Amino acid sequence: MEQSRRPPLRRAAVAALVLGLVAAAPPGGAAADRGPGSGPPTGATTYTNPVSAGAADTYADPAVVRGQDGWWYAYGTTDPLREGEGARHLLPISRSRDLVSWEHVGDAFTEDTLPAWADADPARPAALWAPDVRYVDGEYRLYYVVTQTTTTPGADDSAIGVATAPTPTGPWTDAGDPVVDPRPGGGGPDDFRWTYDPHHVVARDGTQHLFYGSYYGGVWVTPLDATGTEAVGEPVQVAVDNKYEGAYVVHRDGYWYLFASSANCCAGPTTGYAVHVGRSQSLTGPYVDREGVPLLASRAGGTPVLAPNGNRWVGTGHNAVVTDLAGQDWIVYHSIDRTDPYLDGTDGINERPMLLDRLDWVDGWPVVRAGDGASEGRQPGPTTGGRAVTGFERGIRDPWQGDAWRWRAEDPQGGAHVVARRPGGLLTRHPLVGPVRVEADVRLDPGAAGGIAAGAGRGGGGGQGRRHDDVLAGAGTAGAGAG
Template identity: 55%
Template sequence: MIRLSLLAAGLTLLVSSVSHAAAPPAVGYSNPVTAGYSADFPDPSMIKGRDGWWYAYSTGGPYAKDGHDGDSYKIARSRDLTHWEKVGSVFNATNRPTWADPNSGFWAPDIRYLDGKYVLYFTVPNTTTTPGDWDYAIGAATAPTPAGPWTDSGAPVVAPRPAAGGGFQWTIDPAEFTDSDGTRYLYWGSYNGGIHAVRLTPDGLRTVGAVTDVARDRFEGPYVVKHDGYYYLFGSSSNCCAGPTTGYAVFAGRSRSPLGPFLDRFGNDLNASRTGGTPVVASNGNRWVGTGHSSVVTDLSGQQWLAYHAVDRTDPFVTNSNGWLLRPMLLDRLDWIDGWPEVNAGAGPSESSKVSPVTTSSATAGNVRAEADVTGSGQGVSARGVTAVLSQGHLKVTNSVGFTRSVPVPLDAPGNIALEVRGNQATAVFSEDRLGDPLATVQLPALGGGTAAPMGGAGNFSVAPLYKPVTRAAPTPRIGSVDGRYSDEFTNGLGAGWTWRNVSPDATVTNGELQWKTEANDLTDNNTAAKASLLLRDQPTGNFVVETKLHLDVGTDTVRNYQQAGLLVYLDDENWMRLDHVAGGTGRFIEFGKRMRFTPVGAPSVVTFGGAMIGPPAETTWLRLAHDVVPQTGEHRYRAASSTDGKHWVWGAAWTLPAGTTPRIGLVSQGSSAQTEAQYGKATAQFEYFRVTR
């Protein structure tokens, strides 16, 4: 995606030889885009087939809301990316991998087009290759078409990997990436083991060399694209499947190497104990929570879109159940703001969009994108006086005055040439599968007008107006002036307005700060929730932001489960939110957790808890919760943010509480355990202030 200057007016583009009848793009669509086809479509992966259809693949599950119909592994297809129809399943009794346990399902597909064939990477959670259960492994199947028939490669691409503490790492969620030098990589991993990368053989079916750890065990569902010279690793974080409190969200880091290190916007490593990650999409207070496990697709205008699954917090389960979760597929625009990917410029998941992906060719003037599938020398596209063709193993681009640039294509394989002309700059890209991993890129000036057309018998040709990049981020919450009626600087004991629920003997105000040792009681534990000490006060009406500056001495890399401290929004012990610096395993993170009682349709009520990750913590971390009222529902909405310097903030997920309730705000310091305290003692939370701004 290139941002370039505008060309002087007056140039005209003519369109000819398009493969589909010219038509204006459909206007508007609603999420989930799989509605009407399947109630469940988790872990989506997508590709544009060489037959002109888009294909999507997902983990198995039910088609029907009541769960009565399903497949072990789903394939769907679409002409417009927003309406999908059933193709069928990947595996059946005749082609099921022999090394998969007969009772095993198949998870998390990744689709590619490599060396003239379709390759589907898949997860087998239980194999016959070891005597153990849950010995996760990754396989690959090939097919001549996106619909199959699929032939398993005969053995795992990544075999089960023993875990240090016994059992097996979660060798799941594969994603392939081919670098511009032709080297193929496979990424995979999850919370038990972290995210890894390894080189693949040219056919993509076997691994080569050492495995590299690229992200902490805070992430799963990796996906890699290359953009403006950087490699971007997308990963999903937090719990995938907690009903209406599912905190799943997508984060990204970038690197100059496909093997990392991957750093977030502020330079934090995704592989560090205080784990980095720049938010790509997270819940925003509307219908959708659990926004994760993403892949990227490009429409005919060049605009990228993020395909991911989500949970409808108002109706998350299969009918008459309170645990069988439905995760349909959503599609939203992926923008690049100051070098970072953000869904809808940071506004988050949509319930509906006024603009649909461009999926049909149309006559256009001005900035343009033309593309076609190519199989041999002399094939390519032309637009605005520029030609881009495959020529004797090179991507050769020539403009209207005969200026030519040529770069080698490292793989002798069928692929796709996309030519974008924005203003007076032309950019041509050769890739195998249009999935964000270009093999060759050429830029040169575009100086004239001309016809857009395929060249040399190239197939699946299209032309469309070039997308207009969104470069301004959606606004973040406004920070007003401090309201002293609801704030406390802790300069002379606890100020007015505070109320204890179970006074903590370990909380004192000393040297202008509240010092509070982490207690063993925890609001998430039904056995100790009522005993937990809470420091609470009334919240103001209307919009406000509550902020605290917190030092928590939990260090890094040691296991201090689950000492934590931070901000609290509290209704009762079954309905609350907590924005904490948390020690979990050897990692440290900021978690925006929510607990609620929920009554599914036709089933008994349940209490669920889930957490959404925000930014990384530091020795001293600043925390914010921004409150407003959702206009459509009257719900209280709280959006979380964190900072490691008090100046640069990471804004993340939002949770809601019901309309008509009276939440209170405050502080907590809890989550310790006897085992942790025996080894390390209690942690001490030091709150420097509690400020409400309006």
């Protein structure tokens, strides 16, 4: 779940917004459509790339977030979405219940609502590229590239902007000026380093950071202020010039992993775009690959994660990472079909739909489908529901019941939820056999502590045969904990 710190609730110690128990969900299980706001479907599904086909013919530079309403939302770079459409969509937004079937639900901006500091000159209007989306402190934040600004007299003076919204579909309000300003390259009034591809990260100590950059100028990370709207302090370079772009960072087992794409993104059927990775115990690096080669070294390096494998897909890159409700990581990225590489004719826009594939971790390093790369045929899909999943849309019913909880009707951010009446309480007694993953979203009053736990019931044993009967959730005073 791509989310950061949540706001405290003022009215009770703990609110459980969504609690999911995923137990041996079968691949290919049917997903019932329960209507808007009803949360994710039950079980897993299957899919065939490109997953964005239902929403768009092209969906470059994808970013995905799971909304507080239980839907998944995908954001793409500015392009027309369909063959022959002509009109561009400024950061299109799509949604899905299962990460594989998407529908277009709007755009973050229109030609009339461009950020005020984006150049709207009809002869050369700014584009908005490479979105990155996060839920931080009770609001959605959307970071993006503005390719042409009014903050300098020069041309192609790219910068990073941010907009906020109360919901994943908006309305989006731009911060009013760049988060990262245009960076002169030293070669004249129209020479600017490529300030592209933002990626927001919250460090383990709660501080916020933004990765950005591209081939001309390298990839950098800068601290942000508490609002996430201004770069502060000194930026640190984390990847060498003329090699990487599209940075995306995840934390796993004590390491920060920096995914970055190399080669030309947009050369039609000859595109060689690919994803590489380095890791570091520090968010600011140095990042090194599996052979110990720093990503700052001016030589071949970077551990391969995803590259063209000889099937129809070339130009596999500019990725994000999402985790399904069973704990499996997935990589979303754009690619080019070598048999249909352009949106409108051979001189048109590169057609780069969104693809999805399983991300495996082998000996501490990520790789797509254990090294097989982009998939072409039907694949087992993500688990976006489970044996027992609730968003509490209908209150607390069997097997979701207990006198320790009070139901709250749906709110704009978190949907329906339950509130703890007292420290500690049984939320559900539901038999589960096999591997069990318990996931819950909780918000705490200041000074409160909370937790969830799965209790072993009858049957004993361990591993695959262990039976889990009780799922507990609770709240207590600071230091006391629960569960």
